[in-house]
Amino acid sequence: MTHWIDTPGALRARLATLPAAIGLDTEFIRERTYWPQLALVQISLGESDDDILLVDPLRPGMCEALAPLLANPDVLKLMHSPSEDLVAFQYACRTLPMPLFDTQAAAALCGLGAGLGYQKLVQAVTGVELAKGETRSDWLRRPLSPAQLEYAADDVRHLHALHRDLQMRLAGNGRAAWLEEDSARQLANAASDDCERWPHLAIRSAQFLDAEGQRRLLRMLRWRDVQARSSDRPRSWILDNELAVTLARQKLDSRLRFDALLDANPKAPRSLRTPLWEALITPLPDEAKAPLARGDDRDKKQLRALQEAVAALAGELQLPEGLLASRKVLEALQDGGGWNGQLAGWRRALLEPRLAPLL
8 A cells, every 4th residue: 555644754764765766756736826836745665555655745844854865866766747846846845856767758769759648658668547537636635535645646656667668768779868968957957947038939929029029028027027936926917928018019108108008907917016117117137138039030941941850860760850859949040049958968969960051
């Protein structure tokens, strides 16, 4: 049977002797907060039910007791698509689970498919079909139902089997180092905890603003990120995207016009109108360097050639095209983004000889 762990002492006792690798997962809630609220931590110390720990992080001292395990460099953490779990751990435990083996990323590198969900990967590798009934549960309630506990245990029950299979495949195709590199980048991104530098690029309607309007939008979105983090509220609760674009579209040369626009919009953050006004009219030190959001004005022939080159290489390597370079990444390369971020390391070594001549 699995073990419900709700005291730091019980957790430390179970972790007194550690294996070389553990399965790890979380359940969290992020509907009304900026930061994910860690609601449950699942740990599998081995492959039997007796090795599965369901840890209650809502109890005092539990996150502090988890931290040494997460940071232990001698214990490999097996996780599936852990990007949001990493944020939850960083915020709640002030550390990250490292070193990391991402079974979703490993499956893609093994040619099993891009973005495979845990249930599909478990079925493909082990033949076991998992239930999906508790995906929208309230994980903050106590006590958790038997169905919730079983679903949570399933999330780590098969990670050791997946790791064993995928590790053999990676050794066979010589791509284990690729996964280590991607895992290290994923951990570094989670550890940096920086706000997006150019958040306006993620808003589709920003492309219809002129350069000055995009800079006004950038100012408000940067301000929104700071407000959301400090108040632990979702970004959209601070300032709605549509309203931000509306405000950025007009050159508001008076506070009266700004107030009138806010008063006419039901989603306006009226209690924050003064700091929002200050953010709107105050230039940022680096805004002159901001890339402009663009629509469909890139060189389409060049983009198509880049995509075809990526597709050809992906076919040779039996990898998903998006794993090598998505359209968004290729557009950034067209815009002069350079061989950094996702395009660094092993991807650059493979792609630069083929893509550089096309640029």
